[in-house]
Amino acid sequence: MTAEATRPAAEGTRLEELWDILPEESGCDERGVLTIGGVPVDALAEQYGTPLQIIDEKGLRRQIRRFVDGLRERWPNSEVLYASKSFPVVGMYRIAQEEGLSVDVAGGGEIKLALAAGVAPERLHFHGNAKSDDELKIALDAGVGTIIVDNEDELDRLERLLERPQKLLLRVIPGVDAETHASQATGGDKSKFGLPMDQAKRAIERMQAHPLMEFEGVHIHIGSQILNTRQFAEAVANLSTSGEFETYDVGGGLGVKYTYDEVAPSVEAYLDAIVAAARQHLPEGARLMIEPGRSVIARAGISLYRVLSVKHTGRAFVAVDGGMADQLDIALTDQRYEAVVANRMLEPWTESVQLVGRQCESGDLLVDGAGFPAARIGDLVAMATTGAYSYTMTNNYNGALRPAIVFAQDGEARLVARRETYDDLLRLHAPALEA
The missing domain is CATH 3.20.20.10 (Alanine racemase)
Incomplete structure (x- = not known):
C-alpha cells in the first residue's frame, strides 16, 4: 500500500493552500491520488470502506x-x-x-x-x-x-x-x-x-x-x-x-x-x-x-467519503455517503471545512459545488462552495481537518452507522475502530426483539 508522494501545486487548484490544512504526512502519488502517511486513500477505501476516518499517526x-x-x-x-x-x-x-x-x-x-x-x-x-x-x-x-x-x-x-x-x-x-x-x-x-x-x-x-x-x-x-x-x-x-x-x-x-x-x-x-x-x-x-x-x-485527521449522486438543479450538488451523522459539528457550531476530490487531485477545479450529505436535513451541508473538478459517481472526497469532534459526535440519524477509523504511518495502515454494523444497532433493542 506504500506510495511515493509529492506535494504539487497543480494549476487551476488551490492545492498549495490545501496542504496547510491536510495532515502533515499527506501527499499525492503519481496517479493524482491523495496519500496519508504514505498510504493512498483509494486503497484504504477499498479495504475498509467509506465513510472512513483516517489519522496521520x-x-x-x-x-x-x-x-x-x-x-x-x-x-x-x-x-x-x-x-x-x-x-x-x-x-x-x-x-x-x-x-x-x-x-x-x-x-x-x-x-x-x-x-x-x-x-x-x-x-x-x-x-x-x-x-x-x-x-x-x-x-x-x-x-x-x-x-x-x-x-x-x-x-x-x-x-x-x-x-x-x-x-x-x-x-x-x-x-x-x-x-x-x-x-x-x-x-x-x-x-x-x-x-x-x-x-x-x-x-x-x-x-x-x-x-x-x-x-x-x-x-x-x-x-x-x-x-x-x-x-x-x-x-x-x-x-x-x-x-x-x-x-x-x-x-x-x-x-x-x-x-x-x-x-x-x-x-x-x-x-x-x-x-x-x-x-x-x-x-x-x-x-x-x-x-x-x-x-x-484536528489536522491529523481526514474524513473520506464516496460520491453517490451528482446533480445540477438550482446549484451543483455533490452528495456523499456520509453527512451530519458523522460531521455534526457543522450544524452545531457552524464550523466551516474544505474538501477535495481525493482520487483526482491534479485535475483543475472547474466547479463550485455544494458538498452535501445523505441525512434528511437541508442543513446537512458539508462544504458550501467546494472547488472540484466535474464530480463523478464513485469519486472519493476527503474533508480536511476533521480529526477533532467528528468521530466524537457521530450518531445514528437515519440509521447511519459510525465509520471505521484507521491510523496510517510509513506506508502502513492499522484499524483502530471497526465500522458499526446493523447488528450493533439492533443489539440495543434486544429487549423489544425478545418480547
Missing part, C-alpha cells in the same frame, strides 16, 4: 511533542493533558500515554476508554459540570488522579463518597468572553461551567477543611477554537485573583486552521503567550497545566 505524534516539549522548555514544572473529548478513541488514548500526555476525561465512558487503553489512572483528570454519583464512584474506584470540582453540589457528593484522600482542583470562571462561536465559549460570566471568584473562595475553604480532600489549585477554560492568543494570557492574568496555589490548570482551546483563508496561531505562539502571562501573574515554581484537544488531533 506520525504527524499526530509530532504535534503532541510540540506541546509536551515546548511547555516543559518554557516552564519545567508543567503537565500537558490531552482533552480527550475531542477524539475519545482507545487507539488515541494509547498514543497519548506513549507520548507523555496525561488525559482529561469528561464522563464515565471516557474513563473506561482511557483505562482500557492502558492509561495509568493517576494520569487521569476528571472534568464535568454535572458528575453523577455513579460516575464519581467509577472515578474513585479506578483511582483517578485528580477530580476537577465544578460546584458545591459536587462537594456534597464527594463528602458522601470519599473513603480515601483525593486530589482536587476547582474550576473557576475567569471572566473572559472568548472570541468564538457562542456554543464554544466557556469562560464568560454567564458560563454554566465553574464558580465565580467569590463562591470559589468559599468552596476552596470547604475543601481545605476536609480531611480527605487534597485541594491543589484552580482550573479555567475559556472556550474552544480560539485564534487570539491574547485571550489566553488575559485568562491566566485573571487567575491571580483566586489566590496562590500549588497548581494552575489554564485549560485548552487553541484554535486550528480549517479553511484556506483562516489564520491560526502556532503551538509556539500559544505557549509563549501563556507562559509569559504565568511568569508575570502566577507564583514562581507552581505547576502549570494545559489541556489541548482540538489542536492536537
Whole structure:
C-alpha cells in the first residue's frame, strides 16, 4: 500500500493552500491520488470502506511533542493533558500515554476508554459540570488522579463518597468572553461551567477543611477554537485573583486552521503567550497545566467519503455517503471545512459545488462552495481537518452507522475502530426483539 508522494501545486487548484490544512504526512502519488502517511486513500477505501476516518499517526505524534516539549522548555514544572473529548478513541488514548500526555476525561465512558487503553489512572483528570454519583464512584474506584470540582453540589457528593484522600482542583470562571462561536465559549460570566471568584473562595475553604480532600489549585477554560492568543494570557492574568496555589490548570482551546483563508496561531505562539502571562501573574515554581484537544488531533485527521449522486438543479450538488451523522459539528457550531476530490487531485477545479450529505436535513451541508473538478459517481472526497469532534459526535440519524477509523504511518495502515454494523444497532433493542 506504500506510495511515493509529492506535494504539487497543480494549476487551476488551490492545492498549495490545501496542504496547510491536510495532515502533515499527506501527499499525492503519481496517479493524482491523495496519500496519508504514505498510504493512498483509494486503497484504504477499498479495504475498509467509506465513510472512513483516517489519522496521520506520525504527524499526530509530532504535534503532541510540540506541546509536551515546548511547555516543559518554557516552564519545567508543567503537565500537558490531552482533552480527550475531542477524539475519545482507545487507539488515541494509547498514543497519548506513549507520548507523555496525561488525559482529561469528561464522563464515565471516557474513563473506561482511557483505562482500557492502558492509561495509568493517576494520569487521569476528571472534568464535568454535572458528575453523577455513579460516575464519581467509577472515578474513585479506578483511582483517578485528580477530580476537577465544578460546584458545591459536587462537594456534597464527594463528602458522601470519599473513603480515601483525593486530589482536587476547582474550576473557576475567569471572566473572559472568548472570541468564538457562542456554543464554544466557556469562560464568560454567564458560563454554566465553574464558580465565580467569590463562591470559589468559599468552596476552596470547604475543601481545605476536609480531611480527605487534597485541594491543589484552580482550573479555567475559556472556550474552544480560539485564534487570539491574547485571550489566553488575559485568562491566566485573571487567575491571580483566586489566590496562590500549588497548581494552575489554564485549560485548552487553541484554535486550528480549517479553511484556506483562516489564520491560526502556532503551538509556539500559544505557549509563549501563556507562559509569559504565568511568569508575570502566577507564583514562581507552581505547576502549570494545559489541556489541548482540538489542536492536537484536528489536522491529523481526514474524513473520506464516496460520491453517490451528482446533480445540477438550482446549484451543483455533490452528495456523499456520509453527512451530519458523522460531521455534526457543522450544524452545531457552524464550523466551516474544505474538501477535495481525493482520487483526482491534479485535475483543475472547474466547479463550485455544494458538498452535501445523505441525512434528511437541508442543513446537512458539508462544504458550501467546494472547488472540484466535474464530480463523478464513485469519486472519493476527503474533508480536511476533521480529526477533532467528528468521530466524537457521530450518531445514528437515519440509521447511519459510525465509520471505521484507521491510523496510517510509513506506508502502513492499522484499524483502530471497526465500522458499526446493523447488528450493533439492533443489539440495543434486544429487549423489544425478545418480547
